[in-house]
Amino acid sequence: MRKKRKNLVSALPVDFLYNLPVIEFTGNRRAVIEGSTGVLRYSEDNVKIKTRKYILSFSGRGLRIKCISPTCVIVEGFILDFEFII
């Protein structure tokens, strides 16, 4: 019974199980963050996005939030540095 449960758990996606954000990069020009809970800092050189587990920090030039919804943020610009703040 336990084995079966373990197998079922392993079959589920990790982000779903542990409330992890899904981050998708397009080069260093664009980042799509799914599972965000809010914006902590928004300036041209630094954007900080809050998720349930971490705070994601984007540093670069000419950063801007292209699109924002309650659970999804698209950050565009010249991303030079990306950081998880735990």
Place this chain on the structure above:
Amino acid sequence: MLIKLVRFLRGYIVFTLSGKYPERFINLLNGNGIVYWNLLPENKSYTGCMLLCDYRKIRRLTKKTSVKLKCKKRTGLPFIIKKYSMRKGLAIGGISALIIMCFLSSFIWTVQINGAENLSRAKIINALESCNLKPGAYKYSLDFESIERELLLKVPEIRWVSVNALNGIAKVEIKERLLKPKIKTEKYPCNLTAAEDGVITDTIVNNGTCEVKKKSAVVKNQLLVSCVVEGTNEAEDKLTFVHSDGKIFADVNYKEKFIISKKNNNIILNSNYYEKSNLILLHLTFPIFFNCPSGDLNTKSFYQKNLSANGVTLPLGLDSVRSYDINKSLEIINKEKAKILLEKKANLYEVFNYGKFKVKKKNYSIKELKDKFILKADYKVNKNIAQPKRVKISDKSKTER
């Protein structure tokens, strides 16, 4: 594009955001489901766009987060309406123009006929008018399918027709019928006889026996082609009666007389004319000028001019009647002028009477009498003089057939 149009119709505001915690304000906007776009950071402030209806809602949030919200630019239809709300005449003018446009487009302005190459356009227009399709007709009262059917019945030369009305122009597309040639189906026995006196010049006999030769003189009602045909073989040694067919060309002489009196009443048009014009709007006419001719005798000419724009004839135009005064004067004609006038008369006569035939020779001679001039014209015309004449066959001869 569509999103931009919706935003324009609903109206939006470009705002600047400044304060201590703008990020918190952004999160609150997301939480409350308020739509905004183009949010860009500037020096210690942010600029963005927001719908007008949402802008009114967020005042509570600005107080909560202690940020300053400033309206930078207002764009959209609600602001334009507000701007011109005092100018009621403009709105009334716009609406009335729209209504007039809708009203006028519900009438037929012009009728365009395409594809009529050999058919008379006047005939088609008359047939269409009898079906109520004419300038000024109410478009929605017309049944185009029944017009097409009626037109096909009224003008049998039309093979196919399509009537479409678009923006006040009725387009009539026509395909003409190819008429089949007449085939001679007469089978009764007949001779060909001479319709007039003349000298034979050529014979073309398709059926029957030719009874005359070239250069032979014939008189009226003389037999030219006989319907009796003899068999060539011994087995066919029988007489048969056929429907004679052919052309017998002969030189026929004609004499004509043209007379002109020495005192001639001349009719001269005055250069002065009086015009009576009507303004035409669709099928309605409104008189503009009421001039009347002064003399008793006058002649009239009618013409109509319609305005046109971009190749489209508008239902607005002028219908004019010009009345010219006529002066009568008595003229005494000398021989030279009489010759010119009589020859003109003779030429006109030739065109109408011998136009289809070949005039080989003509000779004019003018004679002067006490009160008139006479032109005697002799013509030599080459024409087909054969005319069919039915043959009555008795019962005995029928068995021969």
